[in-house]
Amino acid sequence: MLLPSFKPLPETLAKDPATWTPLGTSVTVRCRNALGPAEGAVVLVYTSDGENNMEHFIVACLGCHYLAWQTSQRRCLPQDAAAHLANAHAADCRAMSCGVPASPSDGEAAQMVRTRLWELRRHESYGVHHVSVADFDRLRVALQRSRDFINATMLQLATSEPHFVAAQDGYRGTRFLVQPHAPRA
Ligand SMILES: [Zn+2]
Known part of the structure; x- marks a missing residue:
């Protein structure tokens, strides 16, 4: 049958x-x-x-x-x-349950990480921002990615956009720095 x-x-x-x-x-x-x-x-x-x-x-x-x-x-x-x-x-709250939020694609998730880093970018006179895992706390329900994914995305940005994100070796692995905005010409 x-x-x-x-x-x-x-x-x-x-x-x-x-x-x-x-x-x-x-x-x-x-x-x-x-x-x-x-x-x-x-x-x-x-x-x-x-x-x-x-x-x-x-x-x-x-x-x-x-x-x-x-x-x-x-x-x-x-x-x-x-x-x-x-x-x-x-x-x-009176919202109806609408299930679990959809998981973004890897490309969308990487873009979310980049957007968050861009928000952390400061004016030149405030210097670099040292990225911590807490910087992504608010994103985790929408992002639905591991810390390894976030680090891999930042590593990629450090290669493709070094004026924006820098990677440095530290005691506890790689640290990431968001570079300040360049001064206006
Ligand atoms: Zn609610």
């Missing part, structure tokens, strides 16, 4: 937002928003893998664009403050 043809679900639908962990992160809190377990969106609290400072937590809603990474004093979010913000957002 022939089995009925089976069409696999697209990858993003097959993943359950209630258990999903973006690649390159550790999720410490998940809560469902006010619409409830059947259709409400999930709010995540996560930290990026390999983060030295465990005070960098991010809150991201998978149903709307809510993203939080700072306290009201513009400091990094410790875990308890992040969990508090996640609960407060979940109590107010």
